[in-house]
Amino acid sequence: MNDLERQCSELRAAVKAQYKTLTGQARAAYAAGRQDWLKLVLDQEDPRQLSRVLAYYNYLSQARFSLLREMQKDLTTVSQLQQQASAEAAKLQSTREQVAKDRLELDKFRQSRREVLADLEHSLQDKDAQLRRLQEDEERLQDLVAAIRPLSDDSARDRSASKGPFSALYGQLTYPTKGSLLESFGSPRASGRWDGVVIRAPEGAPVHAVAAGRVAYSDWLRGYGLLTIIDHGEGYMSLYAFNQSLYKNVGDSVNGGDIIATVGASGGRAESGLYFGIREKGRPVNPMLWCSHKD
Numbered sequence: 001m002n003d004l005e006r007q008c009s010e011l012r013a014a015v016k017a018q019y020k021t022l023t024g025q026a027r028a029a030y031a032a033g034r035q036d037w038l039k040l041v042l043d044q045e046d047p048r049q050l051s052r053v054l055a056y057y058n059y060l061s062q063a064r065f066s067l068l069r070e071m072q073k074d075l076t077t078v079s080q081l082q083q084q085a086s087a088e089a090a091k092l093q094s095t096r097e098q099v100a101k102d103r104l105e106l107d108k109f110r111q112s113r114r115e116v117l118a119d120l121e122h123s124l125q126d127k128d129a130q131l132r133r134l135q136e137d138e139e140r141l142q143d144l145v146a147a148i149r150p151l152s153d154d155s156a157r158d159r160s161a162s163k164g165p166f167s168a169l170y171g172q173l174t175y176p177t178k179g180s181l182l183e184s185f186g187s188p189r190a191s192g193r194w195d196g197v198v199i200r201a202p203e204g205a206p207v208h209a210v211a212a213g214r215v216a217y218s219d220w221l222r223g224y225g226l227l228t229i230i231d232h233g234e235g236y237m238s239l240y241a242f243n244q245s246l247y248k249n250v251g252d253s254v255n256g257g258d259i260i261a262t263v264g265a266s267g268g269r270a271e272s273g274l275y276f277g278i279r280e281k282g283r284p285v286n287p288m289l290w291c292s293h294k295d
Contacts, residue, residue, distance in 0.1 A: 134190050137223025145237065145282050148216045148229060166211055166232035173210045173291045176240060177201045177263055177274050185286040195284035196239065196277025203244055203272040207261040209254045210238050210276075210291075218246050224275065225266025230254060235282075241275035242267050 179201035183194045209230055216237065217229035224241035228248060231237050244264025254260060265272040278287045 166236040175291050176208045199274045201263040205263040206259045209258045209260050211256045215248045215252045237279045239277040
């Protein structure tokens with residue numbers, strides 16, 4: 001029981017006792033004074049007895065008035081305490097409602113947080129899986145280039161001497177398609193760094209061979225989409241990926257500037273563009289150093 005309830009209880013008990021006392025006094029006065037009190041006074045022959053009677057009635061009157069005032073004061077206090085208790089009860093109820101509301105909001109936040117964490121965990125798992133796929137795709141391309149390398153020496157013997165060695169074209173090549181560089185050689189990517197460049201270009205734009213050579217690969221490769229690889233001899237190869245279509249087959253000879261494919265978004269790309277890479281004995285080299293400008 002709190003202080004307000006205790007005070008109200010004590011005051012109610014006091015008021016009840018006061019009421020009981022007043023009731024007893026009223027009954028006694030009624031029983032003893034069915035005659036008018038003035039008549040009772042006039043019946044007294046002894047002045048001293050009369051004085052005592054008047055004093056007695058005066059005492060009773062004062063006691064009743066005092067008791068009534070005290071009772072009224074206590075009733076007023078009880079009323080005030082009840083109002084205060086009601087106000088505090090309303091405040092407590094409001095607080096409880098706010099606590100319940102805050103608890104509900106907290107539960108919603110916790111649930112939302114659990115969902116966000118679950119989504120993040122799923123996203124991280126997806127990114128881990130994506131990273132593994134990218135790494136596997138790069139290894140697959142490396143294995144493909146390694147398998148093609150032994151053909152380079154034969155290709156070199158078959159090439160016409162009038163066309164000149166590929167190494168002589170260092171710094172003089174033209175990018176295979178028109179557009180801005182979306183990814184530069186060595187720039188970060190999910191699985192490490194780019195081993196070629198990515199040129200932003202619209203779908204269907206022509207892709208040109210950067211130099212003469214023989215088509216060593218023309219097919220789909222996971223992660224790179226439609227891919228063409230041209231063997232230029234001397235251990236050099238040029239790679240063109242993410243294509244929409246391929247125009248040359250394995251074994252076809254091409255000259256520099258020939259259209260060999262069209263730009264696309266194959267290989268899981270979100271936007272169209274061309275991957276262009278150069279390999280020297282299977283090792284990626286920077287195409288940006290080989291090309292003099294972008295047409």
